[in-house]
Amino acid sequence: MQIDLIDTFLDLIETKSFNRTADRMGVTQSTVSARVKALEQALEARLFQRSRSGTDLTTEGLRFETHARMLRQEWTAARRAVSPSGEAALTLRMGIQNDLTSAHLGPLVAEFRRTLPQTAFYIEPDYSAQMCLDLVSGALDFALLYTPKPHPDLYFQTVGELAYRMVSSDTAHLAGVTPDRTVFAHFSPAFERAHREALPHLSEAPLSVGQTAAVVSLLEAMGGAGYVLDPAARAMVAGGRFRLVEDAPVLAQPVYAAMHLRNRTARLHRRLTRIVSRQLGFKG
Incomplete structure (x- = not known):
């Protein structure tokens, strides 16, 4: 061919x-x-x-x-x-938003393997745009992402909503947070818009990154304030150096399961979607 x-x-x-x-x-x-x-x-x-x-x-x-x-x-x-897959009956190629890996990848894959013990998993952390391209081409079977890219061959379903909280090494109050001491987070275009609308005075921060791990690394090295995933925020506060900025709004980021349209009703993909929804606590 x-x-x-x-x-x-x-x-x-x-x-x-x-x-x-x-x-x-x-x-x-x-x-x-x-x-x-x-x-x-x-x-x-x-x-x-x-x-x-x-x-x-x-x-x-x-x-x-x-x-x-x-x-x-x-x-x-x-x-x-027809590619070698060892003793596994099926190999599933899965993409996952980079920012989901630290807190959610382990529990998700553990439940995937309990539910589908004869399946081998190839997992690729990536960003939404590339995962959508890979789903269209067939390089991925299933993906968890932040930003659906409309395409006639793709199907998206909301499976969760994650909370991002602001932490600071300097203050527990928003009035004390300044642009020069802020790492501006752009985890997705929707998150960036929400961040700018909620806190426009911080939009001119000199540093801007798109991963919780990067925000954490920068804050630990230089101090200051920034949004991170809720589990990361709690861990930073527990460490004693950082505090939650109590009056800063909690910003939500929806998570979507994505797949080729032909797999929308496939039993395997429905099972994966249900597992993700349970793990992320989605009630919708």
């Missing part, structure tokens, strides 16, 4: 440029043209039309797009199905 023809077709849809697709795929423009021509000959249909504004799909190309995405998904699944 010449999956490179499908990959080239799908990349061209994104770039609308033979040159850009060639650069992204590490091949020559003539190779891209040859692949498109080969695919069009196999389908007996013209898939793209060129104009001054770029390369666009024809009506036939639009009809083929959904099938192309499914073909790539099926090919990835087929390759993985």
